[in-house]
């Protein structure tokens with residue numbers, strides 16, 4: 172039986188998803204028997220031209236991690252899509268934009284101005300900036316074009332499956348590899364296109380902490396109180412994104428007595444991760460007169476209690492949110508959102 176062919180690529184991310192694939196326990200030993208790794212820039216010495224030479228759909232499965240942040244990310248994503256039978260959005264950055272997606276609160280000019288002019292350690296009297304093309308003595312060098320807007324993988328190519336998590340857990344990666352292997356070797360059916368390889372429930376559904384359905388009247392940062400490890404964090408006033416977040420991570424942060432930051436992204440039932448969480452928070456926030464409906468003053472109080480609303484409610488999902496990005500000048504909107 173021919174081996175399956177796997178490709179893994181690192182777009183705009185931190186590299187943790189690449190490490191996660193190496194960290195699949197004893198499965199890593201059998202991976203070499205089961206699969207040929209045909210393209211994986213951080214681990215295997217294959218070049219882009221090798222990928223370009225592969226027949227279309229000859230790669231069984233590509234695990235693409237990282238968001239789409241520049242022209243190279245997009246070019247390789249399109250090439251891998253063309254060469255792969257199955258395309259997996261691997262990790263929160265590829266699925267929802269992840270932490271890099273928070274850059275959508277600004278734009279590339281503001282980022283460049285800061286990085287190349289304003290940081291404490293920058294010395295750049297001539298205002299040098301990276302150029303897309305540069306003539307060096309050895310020949311012309313070309314750099315990827317940085318986009319204004321961080322995109323998700325499915326913003327640029329057709330995606331078959333989603334494997335969320337920052338990074339995805341060993342259990343979920345092994346589950347995906349099992350599904351693909353059984354399909355190739357035994358003809359087992361694949362899940363429906365678009366399936367998210369994780370639980371369909373919310374993290375709260377699987378959380379072992381006791382819930383008393385009591386309301387709160389202020390919000391604490393995790394270091395501001397001693398968190399009771401038996402009780403729901405939200406009911407202790409610590410923002411935990413469990414009500415709006417997909418289960419499947421093994422409640423790792425909860426077990427470490429830290430609130431969920433939402434890296435598994437929203438469940439199918441949630442249209443907007445942050446909006447849904449804000450609504451959950453509002454439902455347990457004590458109103459001035461104990462009415463269930465929040466008054467304008469109550470809403471203002473609630474919002475001022477949250478120190479960093481975007482970073483709290485959209486830490487992993489801003490490019491997939493209804494907001495998607497901040498648009499600072501309406502006249503410049505097209506330029507900002509198109510790339």
Ligand code: SF4
Pocket residue numbers: 183184185186187188189236237261262263264265269270336337338339
């Ligand atoms: S999902 Fe998390 S671990 Fe994976 S690349 Fe993004 S930031 Fe890194």
Ligand code: SF4
Pocket residue numbers: 374375376378379380382402403404405406411412413414425431
């Ligand atoms: S809000 Fe957090 S701590 Fe509370 S039940 Fe949900 S996941 Fe558990």
Ligand code: SF4
Pocket residue numbers: 337374416417420421422423424425430431432433434435436
């Ligand atoms: S508890 Fe939340 S933030 Fe932590 S790993 Fe699970 S989904 Fe991600």
